[in-house]
Amino acid sequence: MMQGKALLKAGKGWSLVFPLTIFLLVFYLAPIVLMVITSLSPGGDVGGMSLSQYAKFFGDGFNLKVLWDTIWLGVQTTLVCLILGYPLALLHSRTRPGNWRSILTFLIILPLLTSAVVRTFAWIVILGRQGVINSALLSLSIIEEPLRLLSTHHGVVAALSQIQMPLMILPLIASMARLDPNLESASASLGSASWRTFWRITLPLTLPGIISGSLLVFAASVSSFITPSVIGGGRIMFMPMYIYQQAISLFDFPFAATISTVLLVTVLIVVVLLSSLGRLTRSYTHT
Amino acid sequence: MVNRRFNRVSRRSVLGAGLFVGSSMLLKACGQPQTTAPAPAGEEAATGGEAEGGAVGGSVIAVAYPGAWEEAHREVVASQVKANRNVDATIVPLLANDQVAQLVAAPDNPPFDVCLLDEGPFRAAPREEILQPFPKELSPSFASLFPDFQGDDEGWGPTVAVTAIGIGYNADKYESAPAAWEELWNPENAGRVGLVTMNSSLGTAFMVEVAKRFGGSEADIEVAFQKIQELLPDVAAVAPSPGALATLLQQGEVDIAPLYLNDILSMQDAGLNMGWAIPEGGSIGIRASMSIVKNPQASLEAAAAYIDTVISAEAQNTLAAPPYFFGPTNSEVKLLGPFAEMFSENPQDLISQLVYLDWDTINLSRPEWIERFNREVAV
Numbered sequence: 181m182m183q184g185k186a187l188l189k190a191g192k193g194w195s196l197v198f199p200l201t202i203f204l205l206v207f208y209l210a211p212i213v214l215m216v217i218t219s220l221s222p223g224g225d226v227g228g229m230s231l232s233q234y235a236k237f238f239g240d241g242f243n244l245k246v247l248w249d250t251i252w253l254g255v256q257t258t259l260v261c262l263i264l265g266y267p268l269a270l271l272h273s274r275t276r277p278g279n280w281r282s283i284l285t286f287l288i289i290l291p292l293l294t295s296a297v298v299r300t301f302a303w304i305v306i307l308g309r310q311g312v313i314n315s316a317l318l319s320l321s322i323i324e325e326p327l328r329l330l331s332t333h334h335g336v337v338a339a340l341s342q343i344q345m346p347l348m349i350l351p352l353i354a355s356m357a358r359l360d361p362n363l364e365s366a367s368a369s370l371g372s373a374s375w376r377t378f379w380r381i382t383l384p385l386t387l388p389g390i391i392s393g394s395l396l397v398f399a400a401s402v403s404s405f406i407t408p409s410v411i412g413g414g415r416i417m418f419m420p421m422y423i424y425q426q427a428i429s430l431f432d433f434p435f436a437a438t439i440s441t442v443l444l445v446t447v448l449i450v451v452v453l454l455s456s457l458g459r460l461t462r463s464y465t466h467t
Numbered sequence: 468m469v470n471r472r473f474n475r476v477s478r479r480s481v482l483g484a485g486l487f488v489g490s491s492m493l494l495k496a497c498g499q500p501q502t503t504a505p506a507p508a509g510e511e512a513a514t515g516g517e518a519e520g521g522a523v524g525g526s527v528i529a530v531a532y533p534g535a536w537e538e539a540h541r542e543v544v545a546s547q548v549k550a551n552r553n554v555d556a557t558i559v560p561l562l563a564n565d566q567v568a569q570l571v572a573a574p575d576n577p578p579f580d581v582c583l584l585d586e587g588p589f590r591a592a593p594r595e596e597i598l599q600p601f602p603k604e605l606s607p608s609f610a611s612l613f614p615d616f617q618g619d620d621e622g623w624g625p626t627v628a629v630t631a632i633g634i635g636y637n638a639d640k641y642e643s644a645p646a647a648w649e650e651l652w653n654p655e656n657a658g659r660v661g662l663v664t665m666n667s668s669l670g671t672a673f674m675v676e677v678a679k680r681f682g683g684s685e686a687d688i689e690v691a692f693q694k695i696q697e698l699l700p701d702v703a704a705v706a707p708s709p710g711a712l713a714t715l716l717q718q719g720e721v722d723i724a725p726l727y728l729n730d731i732l733s734m735q736d737a738g739l740n741m742g743w744a745i746p747e748g749g750s751i752g753i754r755a756s757m758s759i760v761k762n763p764q765a766s767l768e769a770a771a772a773y774i775d776t777v778i779s780a781e782a783q784n785t786l787a788a789p790p791y792f793f794g795p796t797n798s799e800v801k802l803l804g805p806f807a808e809m810f811s812e813n814p815q816d817l818i819s820q821l822v823y824l825d826w827d828t829i830n831l832s833r834p835e836w837i838e839r840f841n842r843e844v845a846v
Contacts, residue, residue, distance in 0.1 A: 242842050242845070245845075301714070304714065304718060304720075305718070308718045308719065308720055309718075309719055309720055310718065310719040311718075330704065330715075330720060331704045331705075409707040409711075410707065410711055413704050413705055413706060413707060413711075414662070414663065414664040414704075414705035414706055414707045414841075414844060415704075415705045415844050415845055415846045416845070416846060417841060417845055421707070425666060425837070425841070427568075428562070428564045428565060428568065429564060429666045429834075429837055430834045430837060430838070431564075431568070431834075432834075
């Protein structure tokens with residue numbers, strides 16, 4: 181009887197998500213299937229299906245470098261967001277609800293309130309030869325020649341980290357809100373130093389937030405288009421720009437679909453890896 | 468029990484149907500391009516009735532490149548075509564290759580009626596499949612176009628604006644204007660040169676021109692690739708698009724670069740001390756033409772009235788003035804401000820400086836060049 185009720189309950193849930201399911205099937209899954217089919221076309225006027233586009237992709241050092249640079253960009257951005265975002269999230273969760281906390285929340289969400297394009301152009305002003313950083317360093321006589329910050333991989337990481345930061349901090353705050361403060365007090369009263377408490381209690385218990393934040397930042401970074409192309413310039417190629425160029429400038433749709441599929445699979449692999457890590461830590465958080 | 472079950476099912480289906488209807492309406496709204504506000508009627512409309520062509524009525528969806536083009540066509544052309552010809556115009560921002568891709572994808576149901584393509588993409592597009600010949604007889608302004616801009620023998624449509632490529636430079640940092648493309652290789656310019664990838668017409672035209680200066684041609688730009696390899700250590704930045712290159716010049720990231728005239732004029736208009744020089748051998752002219760697509764939703768008359776408005780002296784006088792500085796193609800236009808200072812009031816003095824490239828030949832190898840360029844400049 182209980183089972184029947186539960187089943188009915190589940191059925192009710194399913195029928196409510198039915199419209200969304202249809203929406204996703206038609207507008208999300210179908211295009212992806214089409215994309216994968218296109219990537220299997222040998223190209224030109226030749227019909228049939230083959231893996232030749234994939235052979236072309238993986239047989240060329242340039243493509244592998246683009247793929248690796250993109251993954252590395254995602255990893256770096258995620259780490260920067262995590263290292264800079266974690267203390268901020270911690271500060272937010274330790275601040276008592278009130279004005280200060282609201283101001284902090286506002287500051288954290290602030291980057292989301294302007295468009296990525298505007299923020300990217302602001303970074304040109306910051307990173308440029310006559311930009312904020314270089315003029316400050318020059319006037320302090322720390323450097324004699326302006327540093328080259330624009331059109332570099334690190335410039336892209338810096339700009340992307342700022343732009344994606346809220347995607348990391350918000351899940352962290354959510355996971356910290358679920359953290360029982362008594363656990364930290366207990367650890368402290370049992371004689372643990374604050375670092376030990378952090379490593380043994382706080383960090384493990386906020387792992388779910390770290391994982392979901394990392395997932396969001398990684399996926400958003402490796403697929404971002406405007407910031408890498410404007411800050412990185414024409415000499416650094418990442419996967420999204422490469423896809424755009426193949427499809428729109430060169431009309432090579434099969435190869436563009438191949439690059440897209442490779443990027444999609446890469447992101448999926450990272451998602452699977454990170455969520456299996458999440459499953460491992462679940463025993464931590466729910467005991 | 469049965470009754471209750473029935474109730475639940477029906478409530479559920481009503482909810483589902485409601486969501487479905489709601490989301491489809493939302494979708495429909497999203498798909499509907501933003502319509503331009505009709506220009507105020509009144510004096511303009513009254514005089515417009517007397518203008519050549521007369522009221523046509525109906526509506527048209529026309530494309531403009533994102534940015535200055537979109538703004539100019541929305542602000543200037545859309546209101547004039549409404550006032551003079553009573554045609555409601557909707558401007559859709561799309562790049563040239565995106566337009567061709569969309570037209571090729573849906574030739575029977577094109578998403579817009581009038582397309583805007585510059586020479587490279589235009590000559591590369593399957594014109595027979597996606598465009599129709601321009602009905603000159605419906606366009607009173609067509610006859611006043613310069614001969615170079617009446618479209619080729621195929622008659623797909625008129626050139627609506629011409630852009631000149633020359634050497635843009637930061638006038639604060641140079642005592643005299645650069646005289647030739649070769650000056651980019653001068654040791655004094657080391658670390659100051661800006662380039663743009665070959666994805667853009669600007670980048671491709673620059674590479675072809677460099678090849679020509681050093682003994683190559685539209686068919687063979689090997690020498691340009693060699694010269695770029697030589698230049699690369701001295702290049703300050705390779706921009707992903709012409710607009711980004713203009714931003715880099717403005718920000719002082721680069722001091723000298725191949726640039727479109729209208730970008731420089733806009734910067735001058737904004738008070739920046741920027742110069743633009745016609746290099747030895749002439750400035751490369753890039754012609755942007757408008758055509759009516761095959762199977763348009765709009766009437767042929769409305770679409771022709773739109774293009775006619777774009778090439779009319781009235782519209783082009785505004786588009787050649789600040790802040791747009793589009794190179795006019797109508798011989799009755801008078802240049803103003805910084806444009807006139809650089810040349811003269813007569814657009815002929817600009818037009819006569821222009822040389823055009825053979826894009827049919829360029830397009831044969833352009834995809835390979837783009838790929839090669841991106842690989843060779845990559846760090």
